[in-house]
Amino acid sequence: MKARDQGEGDRNTGLPNQLMATNFFDQEGAAYFGELEEALMHGVAGITSEQEETSFCTSRPPTLEIFPSWPIRFQQASKTEGSTDSGSVQNTISQMNSEESPGSRKASSELSGKQKEEVASDAPQTNQKLKTQEKRRLVGSTSDKDGKELDPKTLKRLSQNREAAKKSRLRKKAYIQQLESSRIKLTQLEQDLQRARAQGLFLGGCGTDGNVSSVVFDMEYSRWLDEGCKNTMELRQGLEVHLPDADLRVIVDKCLTHYDELSQLKATAAKSDVFHIITGMWATPAERCFLWMGGFKPSELLRVIMPQLDPLTEQQLVGLYNLQQSSQQAEEALYQGLEQFQHSLANSVAGDSLIESANVGNYMGHMALAIGKLANLEGFVRQADNLRQQSLHQMHRILTIRQAARCFLAIDEYHSRLRALSSLWASRPRENLMNESAVAVTTELQIVQQPVDGHFSGF
Amino acid sequence: MQYQAAVAWGYMAAAMEGLNRVERLASESAVVVFSVSTCCMCHAVKRLFCGMGVSPAVVELDHEPHGDDMARALARLLGCHGPSAVVPVVFIGGKLVGAMDRVMAAHINGSLVPLLKQAGALWL
Numbered sequence: 001m002k003a004r005d006q007g008e009g010d011r012n013t014g015l016p017n018q019l020m021a022t023n024f025f026d027q028e029g030a031a032y033f034g035e036l037e038e039a040l041m042h043g044v045a046g047i048t049s050e051q052e053e054t055s056f057c058t059s060r061p062p063t064l065e066i067f068p069s070w071p072i073r074f075q076q077a078s079k080t081e082g083s084t085d086s087g088s089v090q091n092t093i094s095q096m097n098s099e100e101s102p103g104s105r106k107a108s109s110e111l112s113g114k115q116k117e118e119v120a121s122d123a124p125q126t127n128q129k130l131k132t133q134e135k136r137r138l139v140g141s142t143s144d145k146d147g148k149e150l151d152p153k154t155l156k157r158l159s160q161n162r163e164a165a166k167k168s169r170l171r172k173k174a175y176i177q178q179l180e181s182s183r184i185k186l187t188q189l190e191q192d193l194q195r196a197r198a199q200g201l202f203l204g205g206c207g208t209d210g211n212v213s214s215v216v217f218d219m220e221y222s223r224w225l226d227e228g229c230k231n232t233m234e235l236r237q238g239l240e241v242h243l244p245d246a247d248l249r250v251i252v253d254k255c256l257t258h259y260d261e262l263s264q265l266k267a268t269a270a271k272s273d274v275f276h277i278i279t280g281m282w283a284t285p286a287e288r289c290f291l292w293m294g295g296f297k298p299s300e301l302l303r304v305i306m307p308q309l310d311p312l313t314e315q316q317l318v319g320l321y322n323l324q325q326s327s328q329q330a331e332e333a334l335y336q337g338l339e340q341f342q343h344s345l346a347n348s349v350a351g352d353s354l355i356e357s358a359n360v361g362n363y364m365g366h367m368a369l370a371i372g373k374l375a376n377l378e379g380f381v382r383q384a385d386n387l388r389q390q391s392l393h394q395m396h397r398i399l400t401i402r403q404a405a406r407c408f409l410a411i412d413e414y415h416s417r418l419r420a421l422s423s424l425w426a427s428r429p430r431e432n433l434m435n436e437s438a439v440a441v442t443t444e445l446q447i448v449q450q451p452v453d454g455h456f457s458g459f
Numbered sequence: 460m461q462y463q464a465a466v467a468w469g470y471m472a473a474a475m476e477g478l479n480r481v482e483r484l485a486s487e488s489a490v491v492v493f494s495v496s497t498c499c500m501c502h503a504v505k506r507l508f509c510g511m512g513v514s515p516a517v518v519e520l521d522h523e524p525h526g527d528d529m530a531r532a533l534a535r536l537l538g539c540h541g542p543s544a545v546v547p548v549v550f551i552g553g554k555l556v557g558a559m560d561r562v563m564a565a566h567i568n569g570s571l572v573p574l575l576k577q578a579g580a581l582w583l
Contacts, residue, residue: 319569326566329510337503344499379500379544379559386560390567397568 197223214276217269221282224262231255232412235405245401252401255408259392263385266294274378284422287415293334293384296415298327298391305410309403319398327391334387338380345373474535477528481536485550488516489580493533493548495521500559501547507562511572513580520546552578 150158197219234251243251270277280291290296302324312320351366396404485491490508492515494501508515520526534545537558549556551574556562565571575581 322569323567326569326571329507330563330566332510333503333507336506337499340502341499344497376499383500383503383559383563387563387567390564394567394569 211273211276213269213272214281217265217273217276218282220265221262224258224265228258228412229416231258232409232416235409235412239402239405239409248405249401252396252404252408255412256392256396260389263389266385267382270294270378270381274374274381278377278381284419286418286422286425290418292331293338294381295385295388297331298388299324299331301411301414302327302391302395304414305407308410309399309407312403316398316403320395323391323394323398327387330387334380334383341373341376341380345370348373473525473528474532476525477530477532478535480523480525481529481532484516484518485555486553489552489578490515490575491518491550492516493518493520493529493546493550495519495544495546497521498544498546500544504547504549504559504562507566511575511581513575515549515580551575551580 231251231254235255238248238251266277276282278294280288280294283291290300292300302320306320306324309320348366348370351362353362395407399407481493484493490513492501492504492508494505494517496519505515505517518529520530523529530545533548534540536555537545537548539545539558545558547559547562549558549562556565556571556574562571565574572581
C-alpha cells in the first residue's frame with residue numbers, strides 16, 4: 001500500500017509513456033495499475049474523449065494502441081505470480097476480462113493465495129462467469145469457504161473488492177465505447193482518404209510530365225505500405241500472444257501475398273514507365289541508396305536478417321546458406337546481363353558521329369534504335385522482382401511458421417527503419433559550425449531515440 | 460482453295476521442321492540454351508551457368524538456318540504469344556526447363572543443381 005500512496009502522489013505529473021510501462025513486470029506493477037485506474041476513472045466520470053486521450057497519451061496517436069498492451073502485460077505479471085491461467089488470449093474482449101482482475105487482485109492482495117489464483121485463472125473466461133464467481137465469492141455470503149464467521153476487517157476488504165470490481169466494469173464499458181467511436185472514425189478517415197486519392201490522381205497527373213502511370217504507382221505503393229503496417233502489427237501481436245501455428249500461418253501467408261502484390265504493381269508500372277521503377281523514384285532516399293534493380297538485393301537482405309533468426313537448426317542454416325549463395329549467383333548473372341544492356345544502349349546513343357553534327361536522319365535512326373533497346377530494361381526489372389519473390393518464398397519454405405513470422409517482421413521493420421532514416425536525415429539541423437551541427441544531430445537523435453523505441457516496441 | 464491448303468501445309472511443315480530441330484538440338488547436350496546473339500537476357504543466363512561451372516551448348520537462333528521456325532516452335536512450347544522475346548530458353552537433359560524466370564526460380568528453390576547433376580553437366 002505504501003507503493004500505492006507513492007503512485008498517487010505522482011499521478012498528476014502525467015502518465016508514464018510506453019517506455020516506463022515496459023518496466024512493471026514486478027510487484028510495483030500493482031502500484032502503477034492503481035495510478036492508471038485512477039486516471040481512467042476520471043476519464044470515465046464524464047470528461048470528453050479528447051481529454052481522455054491527452055490525459056493518457058503522451059506523444060502518440062489514439063489510445064487504441066495503449067490498451068491492448070497492458071492487459072497482456074498483466075497476463076505476464078500474473079504469470080510471474082505463479083498463477084495457472086493459460087495465457088492464450090484470443091481477442092481484446094477477453095483481454096479486458098483479465099483487466100478486471102487487477103482491480104480485485106490489488107484489493108484482495110491480503111486475501112489467501114488460493115483466492116488470488118482463482119481470480120487470476122478466471123482471466124480468460126467470459127465476463128458473465130467472472131461476475132457470477134465474484135458475486136458468489138464476495139457479495140453473496142458473509143462467511144468464507146471454511147464456514148467461519150468473518151470479522152469486520154474482512155467485510156471491509158470484501159466491500160473494497162466489490163468497489164474495485166464495479167470500477168473494472170465501468171472501465172470496460174468506457175473502453176468499449178472508445179473502441180466503437182474509434183472504429184467509426186477510422187472508417188470515415190479511410191473514406192476521406194479514398195476520396196482524396198481519387199482527387200490526387202487528377203492533380204498529380206497534371207503536375208508531372210504527363211506520366212500518369214508513375215503517379216498511379218506512387219499512390220498504389222503508399223496504400224501498399226499502409227497495408228504492410230497492418231500486417232506488421234498483426235504479426236507482432238500474433239507472436240506476442242503466442243497464437244497457435246494455424247492462425248499464425250494465415251497471417252504469414254497474408255504477408256507473403258502482400259509482397260507478391262508489390263511485384264505485380266511494379267510489373268504493371270514498369271510496362272509504361274520503367275525508369276520510374278528502376279531508379280527508385282517511388283522509394284525514400286535511404287532505400288534508394290541500397291536499391292538494386294528497382295528493389296532490395298535478396299542476398300543482402302538475407303545477410304542482414306539471418307543473424308536475428310536464431311535459433312536455427314543445422315538443416316535450416318544449410319538451407320539459408322544455399323539460398324544466399326544461389327541468390328548471389330543469380331544476382332551476379334542478372335547484373336552482367338544488365339551491364340551488357342548498358343553497353344549496347346550506350347553504343348546506340350553515341351552512334352558514330354558525336355562530334356560532327358549528324359544529319360537528322362542518322363540521329364533519329366540511332367534514337368529509334370536506342371528506344372527499341374530500352375524495351376529490354378523492363379525485362380530486367382521483372383526478373384529482379386522475380387528473384388526477390390522467389391527468395392522470400394524459399395525463406396518461407398525453410399523456416400518454421402514462427403520463424404517465418406519473425407523473419408517477415410524483421411524484414412518489414414528493417415525497411416521501415418530505412419524509411420525513418422530518410423526522414424531523420426531530411427529533418428536534420430544544418431548549422432554553419434560543424435561542432436554545433438554535430439551536437440544538434442546527436443541531441444536530436446537522443447530525443448528521437450526514446451519515442452522511436454517506444455513506438456516500435458509499442459505494438 | 461488448293462493454294463490456301465498448300466500455304467497452310469507450308470506453315471505446318473515449317474513448324475514441324477522448327478520443332479524437330481529444337482528437339483534434336485536439345486537432346487544433343489546436357490545443357491542447351493536457345494539464344495539470340497544480341498539478347499542481353501540470354502547473356503545473363505549464359506553467365507549464370509558459367510558462374511556455376513556449367514558450360515552449356517548455345518544455339519544462336521539468328522545464326523542458325525531455320526532460326527525463325529525454331530523461335531516459333533519454342534514460343535509454342537512455352538505457351539507465350541506476346542511480342543516479348545521468347546529467348547532465352549533452357550533445356551537440361553533434353554527436357555524443357557523454361558525461360559529465364561523458370562531457370563532462376565529453379566535455382567533459388569534448389570532444384571536446378573540436382574537437375575544439372577542428374578544430366579551430368581555438374582559434378583561434385
